[in-house]
Amino acid sequence: MDSKKGKNFEERIFSVSEEGAFETLALDMFRFQYDNCSVYQKFCDALDVDVNAVQTIKDIPFLPVELFKKHRIVSFPGDEAVAFSSSGTTRSIPSQHYIYDLSIYEKSFLQSFRLFYGDPADYCILALLPAYLEREGSSLVYMADRLIQASDHPLSGFYLDEMDKLSANLEHLMAEGQKVLLLGVSFALLDLAEQHPMTLRNTIIMETGGMKGRRREMIRGELHHTLCEAFGQKVIHSEYGMTELLSQAYSKGEGLFAAPPWMQVFIRDSNDPLDFLDAGRTGGINIADFANLYSCSFIATQDLGRQHPDGTFEVLGRFDNSDVRGCNLMVG
Secondary structure (H helix, E strand, C coil), X not given: CCHHHHHHHHHHHCCCCCHHHHHHHHHHHHHHHHXXXXXXXXXXXXXXXXXXXXXXXXXXXXXXXXXXXXXXXXXXXXXXXEEEECCCCCCCCCCEEEECCHHHHHHHHHHHHHHXXXXXXXXXXXXXXXXXXXXXXXXXXXXXXXXXXXXXXXXXXEECCCHHHHHHHHHHHHHHCCCEEEEECHHHHHHHHHHCCCCCCCEEEEECCXXXXXXXXXXXXXXXXXXXXXXXXXXXXXXXXXXXXXXXXXXXXXXXXXXXXXXXXXXXXXXXXXXXXXXXXXXXXXXXXXXXXXXXXXXXXXXXXXXXXXXXXXXXXXXXXXXXXXXXXXXX
């Protein structure tokens, strides 16, 4: 790996602001990762990709996300600083994301939070993430922990199964007029809604998805309606992220997500994964995430979605059996 080139990319990632600059950086990063990530290179070669013929971002192959389960996907030599792992189920293989430089991840989620919500120090941040706290290697817990530190409010922190304490703290914070961010996994927010329904003021409720086998799966609209009713809210916010990405998209309501400037979403044809769809059509979600500089920035997820003309997108579900059809050259 050319370390000087890597540092140059780091400087460019978070200054991307225009469409043309995004595509230029994407093409440069594609060549860097083709040269330095052996798994990605093998995948591109299996597709008979002529690297020199890749002239637009839509010519770039997007790596199936499930390859993170069985392959070490890195664009750096030597050891990682940390490995993040997905939760999955007891029978599934977790994804592993090997992180070369944690400062890039921290810059990504802190800048993104400030872009969408302002200074973390303006909030008391309450993280209700039991399924993630109960295991090692969660990138979501790492992010929440750093946001809690940046909040620096005495009541900011993690809550495991302390619903009574969390409810009491929410009441106290409302009485003080303190802005609150309640960040929670879906099933835990539903537990809180059942045990302690209350009309919350000055509070953003943000779900991170996932029933993790604790409850029946619900579509986002049903989940949000239930939470709005229990907590007297007009909208529920959402965070869209995954172990294999180092950036997040956010929804401030209605399930419409927006991404930071260094992350873009593309919708691929479900039957022809090398073809991209226009706005308004449903297909697989591809993500270009420049914060993934030292792994792979071009990821074909297992999620189904639809993009809108303004660049926002919806997440509509997942492929049956988590099967990304036609993109399985190296899966298995």
